[in-house]
Amino acid sequence: MAFNVTSKILEDGTAEITLVGELDGSVANDFKAAVEKVALEKPKKVVLMVKDLEYMSSAGLRVLVFTKQKMGSDVDIYVIAAQDAVRDTIEMTGFQHSVIIQDEYNAI
Amino acid sequence: MAISTIDERVGFLRNSLLFPNPKLKTLQEIASKLEDVEYQADEPIFKAGDSGDYMYFVKKGKVRVHTENRVIEILGVNAIFGEMALLDSRPRMATVTSVEKTDLLRLDKASFDKLIHGRIEIVQGITDVLTKRLRFQDHELEETRQSLEKVILPLGIALSTEKNLDHLVERILLEAKKLCSADAGTMYLCTADNHLKFNIMFTDSLNIALGGSTGKEIPFPPISLVDKNNGQPNYHNVSTYVANTGHSVNIPDIYHAKDFDFTGTMEFDKRMGYRSISNLTVPLKNHLGDVIGVLQLFNAQDTTTKQVVPFNAYQQLIVESLASQAAVSLNTQELLKRQEILVKIEHDVQVGRQIQADFLPDVLPQPEGWEIKAFFQPAREVAGDFYDAFMIDDNLIGFVIADVCDKGVGAALFMALSRSLIRAFGWINSRSNPEFNSNTSENQMLDFIEMGLDPIGLTNNYIAQIHSKMNMFVTLFFGMLDPKKGVVTYINAGHNPPVLLDSNGEVKARLTLTGPAVGMLPDIIYAYRQITIEPGDLLFLFTDGVPESHNPAGKLLTEKRMLEILSEPVPAASVLLDRVVHELNDFMSTANQFDDITMLAIRRKQK
Numbered sequence: 001m002a003f004n005v006t007s008k009i010l011e012d013g014t015a016e017i018t019l020v021g022e023l024d025g026s027v028a029n030d031f032k033a034a035v036e037k038v039a040l041e042k043p044k045k046v047v048l049m050v051k052d053l054e055y056m057s058s059a060g061l062r063v064l065v066f067t068k069q070k071m072g073s074d075v076d077i078y079v080i081a082a083q084d085a086v087r088d089t090i091e092m093t094g095f096q097h098s099v100i101i102q103d104e105y106n107a108i
Numbered sequence: 109m110a111i112s113t114i115d116e117r118v119g120f121l122r123n124s125l126l127f128p129n130p131k132l133k134t135l136q137e138i139a140s141k142l143e144d145v146e147y148q149a150d151e152p153i154f155k156a157g158d159s160g161d162y163m164y165f166v167k168k169g170k171v172r173v174h175t176e177n178r179v180i181e182i183l184g185v186n187a188i189f190g191e192m193a194l195l196d197s198r199p200r201m202a203t204v205t206s207v208e209k210t211d212l213l214r215l216d217k218a219s220f221d222k223l224i225h226g227r228i229e230i231v232q233g234i235t236d237v238l239t240k241r242l243r244f245q246d247h248e249l250e251e252t253r254q255s256l257e258k259v260i261l262p263l264g265i266a267l268s269t270e271k272n273l274d275h276l277v278e279r280i281l282l283e284a285k286k287l288c289s290a291d292a293g294t295m296y297l298c299t300a301d302n303h304l305k306f307n308i309m310f311t312d313s314l315n316i317a318l319g320g321s322t323g324k325e326i327p328f329p330p331i332s333l334v335d336k337n338n339g340q341p342n343y344h345n346v347s348t349y350v351a352n353t354g355h356s357v358n359i360p361d362i363y364h365a366k367d368f369d370f371t372g373t374m375e376f377d378k379r380m381g382y383r384s385i386s387n388l389t390v391p392l393k394n395h396l397g398d399v400i401g402v403l404q405l406f407n408a409q410d411t412t413t414k415q416v417v418p419f420n421a422y423q424q425l426i427v428e429s430l431a432s433q434a435a436v437s438l439n440t441q442e443l444l445k446r447q448e449i450l451v452k453i454e455h456d457v458q459v460g461r462q463i464q465a466d467f468l469p470d471v472l473p474q475p476e477g478w479e480i481k482a483f484f485q486p487a488r489e490v491a492g493d494f495y496d497a498f499m500i501d502d503n504l505i506g507f508v509i510a511d512v513c514d515k516g517v518g519a520a521l522f523m524a525l526s527r528s529l530i531r532a533f534g535w536i537n538s539r540s541n542p543e544f545n546s547n548t549s550e551n552q553m554l555d556f557i558e559m560g561l562d563p564i565g566l567t568n569n570y571i572a573q574i575h576s577k578m579n580m581f582v583t584l585f586f587g588m589l590d591p592k593k594g595v596v597t598y599i600n601a602g603h604n605p606p607v608l609l610d611s612n613g614e615v616k617a618r619l620t621l622t623g624p625a626v627g628m629l630p631d632i633i634y635a636y637r638q639i640t641i642e643p644g645d646l647l648f649l650f651t652d653g654v655p656e657s658h659n660p661a662g663k664l665l666t667e668k669r670m671l672e673i674l675s676e677p678v679p680a681a682s683v684l685l686d687r688v689v690h691e692l693n694d695f696m697s698t699a700n701q702f703d704d705i706t707m708l709a710i711r712r713k714q715k
Contacts, residue, residue: 058513065628066579093583093602094624 001054003027007034014107015043020052023060031063039070046071047105051081056089064090068098080105110211112167114139117213123186124165130229141219147206153190155203160193162214169210173202177421181244182207182410188237194220195234251411252422259287260426267433268440276437277392277401278308278320280430285310285405287430288388288423291416292406295320295392296331296347303330304347304402311406314380328372344369347402350389354399356428359387360418388419392431395439403431464520467527472497473505475591477643479681480507483689483707485653493651493704494523498531505591509649509708510584511603513625522571526582526626529567564599564626564634571627581627585619585649594641594712599634601626604650604667611644611714613675619647646678646711653705657692660699665692681709 003021010016015038023031038046046067068077077099079090090096100108112120117139122130142165147153153164156175166187173181173189180202183189193200194217215223224230263283270276277295285293292311296304306328308320319326333351335342342348346357346368362370362384373384384406392401405427408419419427472480482495492512500506508530512522564586571580585606587598600606602625605618623634641647655667673691678684685707692705 062513062579062581065581068629069579092604092621093581093628094621095602095628097624098629 001052003030005031005034007038009038009041009043013041013043014045014047015041016047016049018049022055023053024055024057025059028059028063031060032066035063035067035070043071043075045076045078045107047078047080049080050083050086053086054083056086061089061093061095064095064099076100076108078102078105111144112213117142120165120167120213124188134227138215138223142213142215145212145214147210147212149206149208151206153204153206153212154200156200158200160190160197160200161217163191163194163220164189165213167211167213170207171210172205172207174205175202179418179420182417191234191237255287263430264433267430268436270437271441273437274320276434280433281308281310281403284403284427284430287426288405288419289409289411290405290407291409294404295401296351296404297401298333298351298399299330302333304333304351305330307401311382314382346387346389347404350391351399351402354391354393356388356390356424358419358424361385362387385416386418388424388427390424390427390431392434395435395442400434403427460520464524467524468494469497473499475505477713478591479711479713481681481685481709483685483705485701485705487653487701487704492520492523493653493706494527495706495708496527496531500588503590503592505589506586507589507708507710508584508586509603509651509706510582511651511704512582513580522580522582526567526571526584529570530563530586562634564601565632568601568626568632568634569630572630581625583625589710595638596641596647597636597638599623599636601634604652606647606649607671607674608639608641609646609648609674609678612677615671616645641710641712643712644714646681646684646709648674648684649708651704651706653703654688654692654707656703657696657705658699658702659695660697665695678711681711685709
């Protein structure tokens with residue numbers, strides 16, 4: 001599936017970014033641009049909806065790292081409904097400690 | 109309009125080409141059927157596609173036979189035209205327009221039909237006219253063919269190799285002038301301050317040759333591309349109009365051109381006793397489509413009559429095509445320049461590869477009772493994987509396998525950085541604290557960590573803090589082996605869990621994560637673990653490149669398959685690596701290698 005990223009700011013100031021398709025080096029910059037865009041709104045939380053994200057390469061992981069660094073340590077990053085392949089990539093590099101992985105979004 | 113008399117007409121008809129040796133009675137009969145008609149300058153007489161109703165004799169003046177794209181012929185006094193449509197009753201093949209005020213005698217179809225019936229000499233006359241026309245067209249065709257074969261095509265080839273832009277534009281001007289048999293040609297070049305500068309000027313009949321390779325100065329000032337009065341583009345002069353719009357302009361007679369200001373040209377004419385008539389002005393563009401100059405030709409000549417004629421559409425096409433050679437040549441020059449740069453970069457990458465190869469250990473330590481073997485195959489010139497094995501002190505051996513989250517030169521630089529930091533921190537620590545030498549590796553690790561000096565933690569902080577903008581990270585496995593005891597104290601920072609195999613190839617353990625990848629987050633306290641490698645055991649370390657190998661269909665090898673390949677008894681570490689390499693090559697077959705492949709095998713020999 002072709003990659004697509006959309007973002008919106010929810011009423012409570014939470015940023016929601018939806019990722020669809022395959023996230024590799026050729027489209028990672030689109031994801032990064034979306035993160036930079038929501039960063040302007042200074043959200044309290046960032047929720048990544050990845051139910052339809054089929055694949056994430058290390059380039060995509062880099063943008064996740066970037067997201068964590070950009071938002072600051074006070075902002076929680078949620079990864080919602082990650083498929084196995086995506087989850088593996090996050091867990092195998094130990095990044096799962098930096099994000100909150102959930103099947104459904106439940107604000108902590 | 110003056111009506112000619114029968115006698116006048118007879119006199120005229122005698123000179124006409126249609127009637128060799130006519131009888132007076134015949135001529136008088138035809139003369140009686142003729143009609144005088146008068147046309148002003150530039151008036152259409154008939155158009156291509158019209159049905160043929162008359163044939164015409166030119167009594168006075170000149171007409172132009174032409175199609176939409178080109179002028180076929182100019183006919184003067186005594187010429188005949190329009191008879192073909194009367195003969196075959198098909199529509200007119202061309203348009204005929206008067207050049208100047210012209211008097212014609214015309215004969216209608218009915219009279220013509222009556223005339224040719226039973227009048228052999230007239231039919232012969234007609235055949236004569238047609239044959240003449242055919243020969244003329246044959247000649248034109250042959251000329252065109254010659255022009256194409258001998259001049260235009262070879263010229264195109266020669267121009268495409270001309271590297272010097274000045275020579276190129278001069279050549280284009282000369283050849284364009286020659287092809288159109290134009291008497292004069294000027295080349296202008298656009299300047300940085302928005303003017304058109306006279307670059308080269310030739311007027312053959314006045315023996316003028318200035319600028320370009322003649323070395324003589326051109327005494328005319330540059331023309332502004334911008335109207336000084338209102339800041340708008342200057343469309344008054346045809347040369348600046350062409351430069352500003354990028355469109356060609358073809359003018360049959362500049363003295364009748366209402367759209368442009370030719371005062372300069374007219375003054376030149378008066379001064380030099382010249383008469384500029386037809387003009388073709390064409391833009392010169394570079395490979396980006398920007399206008400860089402203007403080519404202007406004056407007074408195309410008919411090669412047979414030597415009269416000045418307008419530039420026809422075919423000639424315009426040729427000149428535009430030659431002008432476009434400038435763009436092609438410029439593009440080639442640009443590409444050649446870039447190629448030079450790329451060759452230099454490629455050379456640098458080769459040097460980078462050499463330096464990187466230097467970073468890899470020449471010789472892996474082989475402690476008594478152990479084998480340590482490695483396999484390294486980068487996907488590109490320069491790799492993002494690396495491995496290392498070095499003596500920490502007399503006893504302990506440090507080994508590393510790592511993977512930067514990318515490939516190529518950027519990753520390699522990062523890799524060099526990480527490797528150096530690990531070695532440096534490890535080395536500094538072992539040198540700076542004499543207590544280390546006698547301790548167990550576990551205690552050493554604890555000491556490292558307690559002092560906040562463990563190499564991995566330090567490297568992690570360095571990258572995460574100093575290079576956070578790069579968002580790069582390294583997955584890394586760092587182990588300290590005590591070869592006497594077989595104990596490995598290790599940190600796995602986000603890397604593929606190494607496999608501990610027994611001598612039968614069964615999996616004894618996977619050395620899983622003890623912390624996140626290096627460079628992701630600062631201030632991580634990396635946990636460490638320990639495991640013992642028994643005699644006959646083999647510790648297999650690998651990077652993503654192994655399980656993520658692609659086959660030609662794009663399928664991945666998968667870790668499962670990798671484990672299957674490992675699950676056989678191993679007599680030696682090199683045997684295991686060879687087996688894996690063999691299977692990988694089989695699997696990848698014709699596919700390009702996707703990722704760097706790195707493997708490290710540490711085997712404790714059987715007792």
